[in-house]
Amino acid sequence: MDEVFKALADASRRSLLDRLHAKNGQTLNELCDGLAMTRQAVTKHLGILEAANLVTTLRHGREKLHYLNPVPIHQIGERWIKKFERGKLAALSELKRQLEKRDE
Amino acid sequence: MDEVFKALADASRRSLLDRLHAKNGQTLNELCDGLAMTRQAVTKHLGILEAANLVTTLRHGREKLHYLNPVPIHQIGERWIKKFERGKLAALSELKRQLEKRDE
DNA sequence: AATATAGGCAACCAAATGGTTGCATGTCAA
DNA sequence: TTGACATGCAACCATTTGGTTGCCTATATT
Structure with a gap:
């Protein structure tokens, strides 16, 4: 529970969830589009969301698809x-x- | 909204809200009871909760009463x-x- | 008036956080 | 097989965070 609250505390992460809510199953690069942040920063945020079980990923070849949970x-x-x-x-x-x- | 999420991200602060939910209108010292933290740390947490408008305070003489919002x-x-x-x-x-x- | 009690202020500190850059790896396509 | 593309890993950095200690002020109580 604490992990979820912590994950939700950051506006960038909430906006990532918003984007997945709008379009589920996006790749990392897709999620980076238009964000004022490096890809690596987004990776970290997604990692935190995944650790909190708010996002589930699925590898599809060289792509990693992100799904909202x-x-x-x-x-x-x-x-x-x-x-x-x-x-x-x-x-x-x-x-x-x-x-x-x-x-x- | 961001301030509220940030305020809720900390377990100590959520537990302070829990205590106010159980008994509204407590003083600072009352809220400190049983917590493994100094009074000043609690003051800071309450300040953050107040800034997020989750807690409202009312001075009553030398006491400061804390109410859950x-x-x-x-x-x-x-x-x-x-x-x-x-x-x-x-x-x-x-x-x-x-x-x-x-x-x- | 003297003392105890409730709270406030400010400086300091270690650790966590959010971000960066640079390089490495794995996979697809020509 | 040789680029190009999608992602991963790791070191580093500045700022924020959660906490401390020490001292000060204001209000009760005796």
Whole structure:
């Protein structure tokens, strides 16, 4: 879980996921296109995404195809975000109550 | 949005949010209890959470009360995670298809 | 007034991070 | 088989990060 959060913390990596979301199964060079970064930097980012299991790769000859794995993202939503949704209204009204109490 | 992702990337900070979720409106020292960290380290973490608008503070005399703000977490869920949920099944079946094609 | 308590500020530090360059390897095509 | 192309590996670098220590300030308490 920690690896996933860490992987998602970087905007370049999130944009790589976006690109794979738009078009799945891209090669490294394809993913490099238009990015202000060297190919090696992209390789590192993809490595981190792969380590976090957010991306799966498949070799096809000399090409390496990158596929998005949406499962860990879904898990973050289920196991983490939803927990805070439940308490959401309660937390906000408690805060509001305290803010008002301040002026007494 | 980037600030929120960055703030959530650290396990210590996520655990601080957990503690505020369990009991809202805690003081700095209260939040330090049981953590293997100095008070100053916790201060820094809380500062980052506050900058990301995940925590709101309220001074009460010499105490500083910390309140959880669940809105940014909710937004991550709405604006980011949900996007990948939509393509989820499609992405997985595409990946499955490619994995099978490999053996041809 | 004296002391304890809650928190703030700033300098410093080691390790992690995000990036680079240079070179090597594997694979396809003419 | 000889380029050309797709990717891999490794060393290096600056900046950020997560943490520390030491000291200072402000508010309670007695």
